[in-house]
Amino acid sequence: MDLLINNNTRLPIRNKMDQIYVCMQIIFGEVAFKPLTIICDDLGYNTPNFTTAGIYHLHGLVRTNNEQLPWSIILKVIKPDSAEKEEPQHHNYWRREALIFESKVLDNLPESIEVAKSYLVEEQQDGTIWLWMEYVEGIHAHSQEQFNFIARQLGRFNGSYLTGTGIPDEEWICRGWLKSWTTSSRMYAPILEPYLNILHREKVLSIWEWFQGFTKDIEHKLASLENLPRVLAHQDLSQMNMLLNKDHSESGRLVLIDWQFMSISGIGEDLGKMFGVNMSLGIIPIHEYEVFQNSLFKAYIKGLRDMGWQGDEGLARYGYCLSTALRSVWEVPQFISLVSQLEVDPCNSKIQDRVAQLEGIINIHMKMALEADQLNN
Structure with a gap:
């Protein structure tokens, strides 16, 4: 033939x-x-x-x-x-x-x-x-149970580098992933000056004022992450890059693809990226943000403990909270620009839905930023 x-x-x-x-x-x-x-x-x-x-x-x-x-x-x-x-x-x-x-x-x-x-x-x-x-067969996570399983496996992955596994030292593995990402995000995010006339709205104004305060000392915040215990991180745990076999129980397989963003990062940063990006992509529903926020961290800590890490849980919590909150450097400008577009096109349901989603995400950012500040004091 x-x-x-x-x-x-x-x-x-x-x-x-x-x-x-x-x-x-x-x-x-x-x-x-x-x-x-x-x-x-x-x-x-x-x-x-x-x-x-x-x-x-x-x-x-x-x-x-x-x-x-x-x-x-x-x-x-x-x-x-x-x-x-x-x-x-x-x-x-x-x-x-x-x-x-x-x-x-x-x-x-x-x-x-x-x-x-x-x-x-x-x-x-x-x-x-x-x-x-x-080519890897698998399904993408949707449920809280599936995401919790991934978070625990991620804790085991990160935790192994805290309990004896050597971290690769190649020069092309990124050492300051969030610093680089926030710099690029601020460069390519919408320029806010044309939209500031809408800040008379109470909710938008409160977000803008918080954002100005949060980013005022952003370099100090980014530097603080360097003091966390170091782990090898994936840094791109969107839904499409995480594959589960049909059995996502403790004996199931988690396959991660697309390692373009590989980095040496602080404990908790990888989890913050996973939580933040899957909110942004609409994979985690708005009404479940807080449920996921807590359950993912608990599962991650279990994974760290599975590997024998007995360190301070607050260090992982700090990395998790701050890395999630830092995504605001991209999403707050998006929010303000879209609210401005609604002034011109108030019946646009697509923009309305995205604004509601971003407002919910930013509320999570604000809460996690506050918790990070409290943990750092």
């Missing part, structure tokens, strides 16, 4: 047969195989990470020992972007994930976390890098 190729993308897949065969050889090991079909689909990647050019799914059938077996590969294409993303300590250094795969750093992670296997890292003449990797 002739090889059938169905390429539903603009990628030059027919020019990449050697690379595809290398990946298949890793998948099937010493078993002899003959490719029968190759299908390439665009997964429709549309998350605004400026260093990702696309994510694709290659799959099909091979014949082995007179039977047909399926195969799957993920191909991620990364690309250079702005000048600051050429710096290895930028939070979104564009080469970081390629370097992670080449270094095999992910081969030595604690058992609580699993990762997609890297098959091949390939530099292209157009300056992009193609990352060929394992």
Whole structure:
């Protein structure tokens, strides 16, 4: 039977047969195989990470020992972007994930976390890098129970570095992730001056006044995180980057993908990113913000204790609260600009819903910022 190729993308897949065969050889090991079909689909990647050019799914059938077996590969294409993303300590250094795969750093992670296997890292003449990797089956978390399971596994992951596991020391692992992220967020957030005329509204004015006070000493706040116990962190735990098998009990598997933001961070920071980003994306419902806030932290502490860490729980709480609250540098400007748009278009239900969501998120930021201040005194 002739090889059938169905390429539903603009990628030059027919020019990449050697690379595809290398990946298949890793998948099937010493078993002899003959490719029968190759299908390439665009997964429709549309998350605004400026260093990702696309994510694709290659799959099909091979014949082995007179039977047909399926195969799957993920191909991620990364690309250079702005000048600051050429710096290895930028939070979104564009080469970081390629370097992670080449270094095999992910081969030595604690058992609580699993990762997609890297098959091949390939530099292209157009300056992009193609990352060929394992396709991982799994489901995305929706329920509080599932998120709590992930938080506990995250605590075990972070906790292992507090109880003897050595932290990788490669120069391209970010050391000041939140400092870099807040700097970029403030650079690209909406400029607020045109919208300040709406601050006569009591709620908007109170948020603006809090935000001015919170960001006045932001450099001191960011520096305080450097005093926390250090752990290896993922720093991009959005729903799509966390895969669970169908059994999400204590014996289940948690697979984390997209390690572009890998960092050495303070205890609790990774959890703050997970909580904050999944509120922002609308995965955690507004009416459950406070429930999730508390249950995630309890699960995270259990994970830390599982690994034998007996340190001060307040340190983890501080990292968690402050890292969540620091997301306000992006979300408060979004909120104020959208409220201004409602002045012009008051019946726009889409903007109304987003404003309500952001107001709820900012209320959480304010509470967690206050708690962080109290813990730091």
